[in-house]
Amino acid sequence: MSVASRLTAMLSVLSVILAGILFLPNNAGATSCKDVTLIFARGSGASLNVDENQQWERAFRRQLGQTKAAFYELGSQSIDGYQYPAVNVSDLLNGNAIGAKVTGGAGNDYGKSVMQGVQELVAYIRQTNQACPNMKYILGGYSQGAQVMSQGVQYLAPQNRDRILFLATFGDPKLRLPEGDGLFYVPACDGKNFSPWRRVVDNCRTNNGSLGGWNPYVPDDMRNKTWTWCYARDFVCGADLNFTDNSGHGRYSGPGMAIDDAANEATKRLNDYLKSVEPTVEMPPVPAAAPKPNDVALVIDTTGSMGRQIEATKALATDIANRVIAAGGRIALTEYRDFTDDIKAEVRCGLTKDAATFAAAVNALSVDGGGDDPEGLLHALMTTYNTLQWQQGASKAAIVITDDTYHNPDLIDGSTMGDVVKRSLEIDPVNTYVITNQRVANSYQDLANGTAGKVIINDGSVSAAIMDALHQVLTRPTAQLPLTGYEGPVGTEFKFDASMSSIQDSTIISYEWDFNGDGTFDRTTTSPVVYHTYPDKFDGNMQVRVIAANGSSSSASATVKVGQTTQLIRLSPAQGLTVSAQSAHEVTVSWRAPIDSAATKWIVMFNGVRLGYAAASQTRVTITDVDRTIPTEYGVMAADDEGRVSDWAMVTLPSDAPAAGGAGATSEGAAPNRNITQPNSPTMAMTVPAITSSAPSGSDKPIDGPRSEPVTAPRAEQSPSSMPVGALVAGGMAALLVSTLWYWRRMNKR
């Protein structure tokens, strides 16, 4: 083993150890059972939790919603002594690649590595099954890891395989596709006999992976739960026989590619399963209460009449900051005036732990403007809420200092009191304390109530009022809910549990519940737990206000979605998909966007290959250089920027018979043929000039998304990287041929 290889091995071991420390999975005890565990096996030579595994987790993170899920990567710990090492095959000198090839992936260090993974998978599922008998599994593997998975399911007992909802394999060296068999007639190239696990296989002649396919690929009970992807120019899974060009093998983890596709399908199946068995919403175990840090924003009215109060605030600035920082918090400053002023609302200091920075920002304030009596507070609060980088998990408060009322709705951005309260709750919430004079105090009660803050009267000493507000903010209870969001069907009885809430130097005496986030508290309890059923669909926030014996209070909020389908969202598919032959080798694909379409782009597919994106406004593309001597398949799928997709709208165009010529087809059925001549050259190359290479709105195009440039045929050409080897081989063979011919001619002359 070379020095570099040893170093790589040492780094891999180090990363395994570190990852083991950082990513210890929970003991799957009865109290922490998940709905599903997502298990992934990485490719050869990869460290733990990189590239494909990260993309796998990321794709599911987009969609899991409130599903209780655990991620487990094979190799991240030793189970029953088994730990998947994913040995490296890139370095030919270590012999793993050759050993794998010679033994069909069963022997040598490579085979041992795969078996370690298989046995770790079997042991993990066996152990977690015992602890969580209702938990399901979603499996995924890349390359060597794909072999681990396709081999592993064969080793699992049938009752354990029954717990698997979905298996996704990417670039599997043991892939088996019987429809790719055949020397002259290959059923897959005729669109026939597709295996149920075939998802995207770019080369119709692919039948066995590079290490020989399993036969059958997966057990019978996994046939309809398995999908496989094998992209063009992937030697490993058998899409390309030229082993020097393996560039397709690294494409599965790109945005919008195979792993995202797998996550979409797996999540759909998971949600279907959960809907069928889980009518109520279970809450996760409640962790021990812990004090929360404070994020505090000072929001100061700097209109003309505020001069004296601002000078008092300047004198206190350092003290205010130090108190907040000493309590483990951060402090920020916003200045606001009115719609007629140059300064409308400006964050002068972001949330900071630096008292000097905050004090400098306060000391730079000056007064001016104001115009009419009401000011632009609602705009200022929206600016503050939306601009500051609030710390997740922190208690949040805004302290407003003003001497007048406010425009409602605001004359700068149109915000209403309701908008401000709603936004406050969305941020978990930002309790708003208002320091003002007796004259206008009543006008702020709704704001304070809606955000679980308070109105503090400035009876002549703004310094005292500020310190009072600060004291209340820093000594208030910590209100906590176990979840940031609740979701379920109409009729679900939700359990809201605020028992994690706590306070130092006092006790919590009551809990006030606002179930629809309108600022009106619907129920008061002494128990920290309430059950509530929403009679109709609802999409908003709820909050609980915790009242302490010392008179202080705080609140926590969460989103509530009742009868919504955000986890299950599939975009509406394209309608009326029609394919018509424009010439011998030019085909136009057109479709209609459904009325409720939320698509921001359309993904266009040809014969299982995603060609690229069309803009949302575009419903027609032309594909040129199509070989119409064989049936061709076209698909269009809606997609949005959140990664949601629709089902494919598909249509197959029959082959262009010599006598009949061109053809048309719709998703409802094939149309009569038209007279069109055959293409002179049976090339598979095609270009897609009608499909834009840039996103419609400038940022839609994923940077490694499906190809949008002119596309080459699924049967790959030789890539530049393979040219040196090809040239050398060709040169050697040519020299050999010339020598032989020369020798043969000389012998004949004799």
Added chain:
Amino acid sequence: MSKRAKVIICTIGGALLITVIGFTYALLWTGSTKEIVGVADSFHIPADWKKVSEQVEPPRLVCIGDLVCPSLIRKYQAYATISSKELISEILPTNVTKVNYDVCGQGPVPAQARKMYMDCAADFILSNGYKGTSYAYRSYDKNSDEVEVSVSIRRQL
């Protein structure tokens, strides 16, 4: 054996030898990792961040494994209170031409599966022909500012 026959055998043998040597050289050749390491070094990693792992795959003429050639992955451990998106945006080098952020600030999955959860991802393209992805992982412990950041770089295919 005649002189002519010897010449023929030598010619054929030489051609075969050259082919075999060339083929073997092409299979085993690995390039320098200096360039991709330089790309990784151009990220603005704060001095107090701790590099916990690094994996570098060198350029190869024949790239037959599962690792993209060339590619590099580094992982860092750090402590920060700013958002993960802001964190990633601050470390990206100046020659970034495009960034797509994903899953940022969604919060943890409801049930704690590990100590850290994925809080933000960013796919980026650099002007020098490289692209990559950076991930930020946060602690489930809300009182912890710990963050793990990974930077993965590869040549654009």
